[in-house]
Amino acid sequence: MPAPPEFLQFIDDNANAFIQRLGEAVAIPSISGDATHRADVVKMAEWLNTHLQAVGVTTQLVDLGKHVMDGQELSLPPAILGKIGEDKSKKTVLVYGHFDVQPAEKSDGWDTDPFTLSIHPDGRLIGRGSSDDKGPVLGWLNVLQYHHAHGLPLPVNMRFCFEGMEESGSEGLDDLVRKEAKGWFKDVDCVCISDNYWLNTRTPALTYGLRGLTYIKATVSGPARDLHSGVFGRTVHEPMTDLVLLMSKLVDAQGKILIPGIDEMVDAASEDEKAIYEALDYSIADIEQSAGASIALSANKVDVLMGRMRYPSLSLHGIEGAFHGAGAKTVIPAKVAGKFSIRLVPPQTPALVDPLVIAYLEAEFAKLNSKNTLTVESLHGGKPWVEDVNHWNYEAAKVATKAVYGQDPDLTREGGSIPVTLTFAESLGVNVLLLPMGRGDDGAHSTNEKLDRSNFIQGTKLLGTYLYEIAAIEGKK
Numbered sequence: 082m083p084a085p086p087e088f089l090q091f092i093d094d095n096a097n098a099f100i101q102r103l104g105e106a107v108a109i110p111s112i113s114g115d116a117t118h119r120a121d122v123v124k125m126a127e128w129l130n131t132h133l134q135a136v137g138v139t140t141q142l143v144d145l146g147k148h149v150m151d152g153q154e155l156s157l158p159p160a161i162l163g164k165i166g167e168d169k170s171k172k173t174v175l176v177y178g179h180f181d182v183q184p185a186e187k188s189d190g191w192d193t194d195p196f197t198l199s200i201h202p203d204g205r206l207i208g209r210g211s212s213d214d215k216g217p218v219l220g221w222l223n224v225l226q227y228h229h230a231h232g233l234p235l236p237v238n239m240r241f242c243f244e245g246m247e248e249s250g251s252e253g254l255d256d257l258v259r260k261e262a263k264g265w266f267k268d269v270d271c272v273c274i275s276d277n278y279w280l281n282t283r284t285p286a287l288t289y290g291l292r293g294l295t296y297i298k299a300t301v302s303g304p305a306r307d308l309h310s311g312v313f314g315r316t317v318h319e320p321m322t323d324l325v326l327l328m329s330k331l332v333d334a335q336g337k338i339l340i341p342g343i344d345e346m347v348d349a350a351s352e353d354e355k356a357i358y359e360a361l362d363y364s365i366a367d368i369e370q371s372a373g374a375s376i377a378l379s380a381n382k383v384d385v386l387m388g389r390m391r392y393p394s395l396s397l398h399g400i401e402g403a404f405h406g407a408g409a410k411t412v413i414p415a416k417v418a419g420k421f422s423i424r425l426v427p428p429q430t431p432a433l434v435d436p437l438v439i440a441y442l443e444a445e446f447a448k449l450n451s452k453n454t455l456t457v458e459s460l461h462g463g464k465p466w467v468e469d470v471n472h473w474n475y476e477a478a479k480v481a482t483k484a485v486y487g488q489d490p491d492l493t494r495e496g497g498s499i500p501v502t503l504t505f506a507e508s509l510g511v512n513v514l515l516l517p518m519g520r521g522d523d524g525a526h527s528t529n530e531k532l533d534r535s536n537f538i539q540g541t542k543l544l545g546t547y548l549y550e551i552a553a554i555e556g557k558k
């Protein structure tokens with residue numbers, strides 16, 4: 082059952098209105114990792130809830146309780162559960178997405194205000210969250226709008242789960258999914274998540290794996306207050322010196338993780354497996370284009386792809402409490418916290434990896450003979466996930482991709498993490514598909530994040546067509 086031509090035409094005809102709606106969503110700075118923006122995340126939940134109801138979805142805002150962030154107790158933003166369709170003869174598709182975004186400030190290097198969607202003449206829709214993940218979430222709204230406006234039933238029953246904490250560890254969501262496995266999510270036959278990116282700028286992709294994550298904060302403190310470096314330099318143990326020495330012991334310049342036992346947990350890839358990466362439509366030019374510089378760790382495409390999809394990685398993110406402003410302040414900061422994360426692949430989990438990280442940091446700190454104090458904590462984490470691609474869920478998405486883009490999709494594993502994915506797979510016992518909308522150069526989490534107009538519009542058609550192809554694959558469960 083292919084998607085009706087009227088649906089495809091409707092999406093084209095309403096493209097400008099859809100982009101305007103994306104602009105409204107981008108204008109709400111729903112930054113989950115910044116306590117000062119918590120009200121904006123709630124506002125975004127309300128905005129999305131209203132728009133879902135307007136296209137016929139029955140919704141429920143779920144209070145996820147409270148959490149502590151940066152020493153402050155905060156209410157978690159509500160999750161949105163939605164449902165449309167109860168037809169026992171149809172399959173039921175659960176869609177997940179997130180309405181929170183990463184932080185962004187013009188001073189980070191954006192060319193335009195990150196929270197004003199900027200429509201570039203070349204088709205780029207630039208703004209924080211345009212690709213990750215407001216564009217894809219609104220793609221579902223666009224699909225629903227067609228059916229609602231024409232009084233047409235959807236080809237499948239749909240359930241929705243949207244959250245506002247994905248960029249900050251998805252707190253509270255795993256419990257909700259487990260609780261609703263036999264409630265709101267009963268009868269779900271498969272899950273579809275549109276929250277990652279194609280490998281390149283040309284070839285649509287279906288994604289069957291995600292890396293997990295553990296996010297670590299290592300704090301070194303000592304002096305009772307910030308000190309004058311002229312008065313105290315070479316007279317006291319300096320927290321920043323200790324921390325920089327520690328952070329330099331985590332990963333080498335070639336990306337090798339120096340914490341014993343972590344790289345070693347993962348089997349080497351077989352020649353057969355390497356052939357899968359070799360076959361992907363990807364070149365070193367693609368990574369250099371999306372990174373904006375010729376800085377690939379290897380000239381070998383397979384090594385680069387496996388570095389992103391198949392092996393763990395450790396990235397240093399920042400130092401809280403360090404002097405970072407303009408000028409030349411001669412301060413010895415009293416307390417500094419280094420933040421880094423490790424992307425995990427099977428069989429790694431935060432529970433297996435965190436003790437190795439903590440023991441290593443403590444042992445390295447002991448070698449410094451410092452009188453400062455080190456504390457190490459994991460801020461959040463998630464397990465990796467790998468799915469079976471020989472499932473009707475993937476078959477439907479392949480057929481839909483070919484219909485919309487005239488191309489077979491790449492089958493990829495994503496280097497990023499979506500913590501709740503494995504929870505859906507395990508607690509609902511169904512197949513999960515990642516169906517990305519944006520391109521590999523969208524710059525998610527970066528400055529000038531964008532979604533191309535054609536990806537938003539064709540991507541919307543893909544989401545709708547996928548639902549029709551699911552309906553067409555009758556009886557295969």
Ligand SMILES: C[C@H](N)C(=O)N[C@@H](Cc1c[nH]cn1)C(=O)O
Binds near residue numbers: 213214294296
């Ligand atoms: C792939 C997804 N769109 C994404 O960006 N996920 C984040 C999740 C996260 C975890 N801690 C902070 N954000 C990611 O992979 O970084």
Ligand SMILES: [Zn+2]
Binds near residue numbers: 183213248525
């Ligand atoms: Zn993200």
Ligand SMILES: [Zn+2]
Binds near residue numbers: 213247276
């Ligand atoms: Zn995302």
